[in-house]
Amino acid sequence: MIDRSLMYLAARQSIGGLKYRLSRLKNPRYLVPAVLAIAYFWMSFGFAGLRSSERPPADVAPLLRLFVGPGLGLLFAMTWVFSPGRPAPAFSRAEAGQLFMLPVSRRALITYRLLRPQLSFLLVAGLAALGASRSADVNPLFAAGGAYVVVNLLSLNAMAASLLCNRMKRRGIPSILQAWPGLLIAAWVVVPLALNWRSFERGSEPIYAWLRERMTGGMAATVHWPLKQLGNIVGATDVSTFGIGVLSGVVACTALFALCMLIVAPFEEEALKIAEAGGRKLDAMKRGGGAAGLRLSRLKNARSTRFPLSPTGKLWRGVFWQTLVGEWRVGTWKIASVVAAVVLGFSFFIDNLGSNTGVALMAMSLSGLFAAMLVLMSPRLMVTGLHTELRFLPVLKALPMRGAELLRGKVRAGALLTSLPAFLFIAAMSQAAYHFSTSIRDASVSQLQPILGGMVLGAITGIPTLAMLMISLESSAVLL
Known part of the structure; x- marks a missing residue:
């Protein structure tokens, strides 16, 4: 049996955590999303006058x-x-x-x-x-x-x-x-x-x-x-x-x-x-750092890459592979890729079940919600990620390479990571130009779904990648 003091400690810790989260509402960054969430739940579940009365x-x-x-x-x-x-x-x-x-x-x-x-x-x-x-x-x-x-x-x-x-x-x-x-x-x-x-x-x-x-x-x-x-x-x-x-x-x-x-x-x-x-x-x-804060917490537990790198050669290649492996293991690109895969699988499942317009609109709304969350998180990700890179500067300065080589490796790795969202954006815009060349009013939900889906997937994978790329460039500029 558990000791009563531990039960009391668990209860007090839960209540203290709730009080701490409520105290953060003094900050507009937390207050505005909370107000929007309460308004959404009230309009959806509480106030019957705002709900559709025609459909049971x-x-x-x-x-x-x-x-x-x-x-x-x-x-x-x-x-x-x-x-x-x-x-x-x-x-x-x-x-x-x-x-x-x-x-x-x-x-x-x-x-x-x-x-x-x-x-x-x-x-x-x-x-x-x-x-x-x-x-x-x-x-x-x-x-x-x-x-x-x-x-x-x-x-x-x-x-x-x-x-x-x-x-x-x-x-x-x-x-x-x-x-x-x-x-x-x-x-x-x-x-x-x-x-x-x-x-x-x-x-x-x-x-x-x-x-x-x-x-x-x-x-x-x-x-x-x-x-x-x-x-x-x-x-x-x-x-x-x-x-x-x-x-x-x-x-x-x-x-x-x-x-x-x-x-x-x-x-x-x-x-x-x-x-x-x-x-x-x-x-x-x-501290509100999100995935970038989690990346900061894992700096001391970084693992070496399994890529067979040669001990001699161009120095920027080491930074290139380190950026790719680091962003995939502890960066936001991995989280964004998982979210994008979930959204893509959900859309494919919905598309193969039938032509239910309501369900399709729900899938697009959830996809847009994921993208909006990442857009709102990007400024904070950039700030926390910049602090992470600045704390990592002493390690970079100790490496036998110039700032230009460091910049070259980070830019090429960031360009490779950005290629997938860029492809999704270009494909979605091309499909939009093909379908909506005459009038957008003639388009149906079945035509809108893949276009908006491609744009959302591109945003989910592209926004965090661009944020991390800008942070890496900033740290490289400091070394230059």
Whole structure:
């Protein structure tokens, strides 16, 4: 059992974090987005006069029951696949400096780590209840309780994955072999769905009937039974369905918690080192640096490249490869590429399901939201990234190269990273000029979607890349 003082500390830390975030609203940079978000939620969920009264609320419970279970399975798999990169529980420097020195068992510390984000989970449950208010068949109380169970299940799964990877790492198992549980979970989720796959024929059958056959028919009906029960948590419409789903979720949470208690590996030997790394990341993110701040926090953990570079040759090539590898590993280009891939896959999935104009507009709105977020983040990314490069200047000055060679390597690497978004922009504008040569009023949503999609993907990958390129040029100019 966890000590009461640790429970009190977890509660006070959650409340203190909430107070800190509320105090940041004094800054207009945080106040304006918060006001816009509150206005959006009020117009969408609170004030009925601003909603369309001609169309009744949609029945979303069947779709939730279809997708929540396999979606949770894929999230489990992703957690286990990426856990070898962080094979230890995350503790801040303050927690490591105080808690690790106390006569507290490792199991109590793990339980404390699981209790710490409960206030955030309650906020997620509240947002789920708010979203369920627009549905005709989902009870907001069921949605809130189901979301709370689901996020706790995901947290326990992440903790179990970290602890097991820590145990495998201490035994000397290679990182590529540590991901085998995630690959097995992914196969468990994907293989039955792949065996059920059949192309959708427009007009021959309703889209929901086609989806239900793909998601619950054949082998998936038997193999995905546990995932189906978890999907009943959020998409429940009656007390019995909700009770079965919650009972399944509680059983899964109990099993994962027991697994965490059994496989908890010793981490006191490297606790301060782990806490220092986690504390640098946490401090950098709290300063508002975003991905560039995270890059700053990882400077001390930089790994050497695997490219077979020759010890002799032109010096700018070393800077070229260092920029490419550094931007991909810890820079914003990697994050932007992942977001762009998600948006592209989502658009492809929507385009192959049917010609639903509302869903297509939703996909374009989400894509535009991602691009707008990156546009708003760019000034802060540039400021924090410039500080990062300036702190890195002593290392660059110690290298046996001139500022011109450093500038040449960074410019060529930045040009290569910018080539993909530039291609997307040019392709989107060319397609726009072809379709809208006569009048934009004659264009349909199906013609607008690929054009706007290309522009959004170009913005998502291009804006952070241009920001990082300008920062690199600024640091090179200082050396010149």
